[in-house]
Amino acid sequence: MKIRLPLPALICVLVALPVLPVRADEPETELGEHMEKMSGPFRRLRRQASDASKNANSLAQIAIIREHLEAALTLEPVMKEDIPAAKQAKFVADYKKKMREMIELIGKVEAAIKANDNEKALMLVGDVSKAQKQNHKNFKRKDK
Ligand code: HEM
Numbered sequence: 001m002k003i004r005l006p007l008p009a010l011i012c013v014l015v016a017l018p019v020l021p022v023r024a025d026e027p028e029t030e031l032g033e034h035m036e037k038m039s040g041p042f043r044r045l046r047r048q049a050s051d052a053s054k055n056a057n058s059l060a061q062i063a064i065i066r067e068h069l070e071a072a073l074t075l076e077p078v079m080k081e082d083i084p085a086a087k088q089a090k091f092v093a094d095y096k097k098k099m100r101e102m103i104e105l106i107g108k109v110e111a112a113i114k115a116n117d118n119e120k121a122l123m124l125v126g127d128v129s130k131a132q133k134q135n136h137k138n139f140k141r142k143d144k
Contacts, residue, residue, distance in 0.1 A: 031075040038068040042128070049109070049125045052118050062110045069106060073099045079141040095139050102131060 027033045041061040048054040077095055080088050105128055112121035 029075075029078050031072055031077060034068040034071045034075070038065045041065050042132075045109070046125050046129065049113075050118050050122045052116055055113050055116065055118075058113050058121075059110065062106060062113070066103065066106055066110075069099060069103050073103070077139045077141070079139060082141060091139075098131075098135050098139070102128070102135070105131060 027036045041064040045058055045061040045065070048058055073096060076092050080091055083091055105124065109121055109124045109128065112118070112124055
């Protein structure tokens with residue numbers, strides 16, 4: 001079946017497109033963009049951390065993750081805007097502390113992979129997942 005749209009309706013759709021809100025699953029902040037870019041590499045790392053034959057590739061994923069964590073360390077969560085002004089400095093300091101801890105943890109995963117200790121790497125990747133969930137609970141704006 002062919003769907004025909006009258007020309008004025010088509011023009012309205014085309015004019016409205018650039019002002020339509022971004023899709024809910026697309027990052028809206030610079031920090032969100034960095035998070036999004038390390039999401040795939042982290043999924044790959046989680047899948048292959050136990051597989052010593054993939055260690056070279058795992059190190060490449062870790063390098064990407066680290067790059068985005070370092071960038072995230074220079075930014076602030078948008079959730080800061082939702083909390084009282086008097087509490088914002090502590091909120092940002094806590095966020096940066098947790099981000100530094102995550103960078104350290106990723107360094108431990110890297111060391112385990114370099115030592116070909118994949119059992120340990122797998123365990124540490126589990127710790128990364130847990131920390132990620134906890135940090136999102138504390139620092140990520142709740143979806144409205
Ligand atoms: C492997 C580790 C992590 C992964 C894979 C990850 C992944 C993600 C993803 C996919 C998003 C949604 C992005 C969007 O669509 O906007 C996000 C958002 C966010 N994440 Fe992470 N994350 C990780 C670690 C962390 C850590 C350690 C923190 C804090 C210390 C953190 C804080 C946040 C915040 C605050 C947002 C919301 C963005 C904003 O406020 O602008 N994440 N993360």
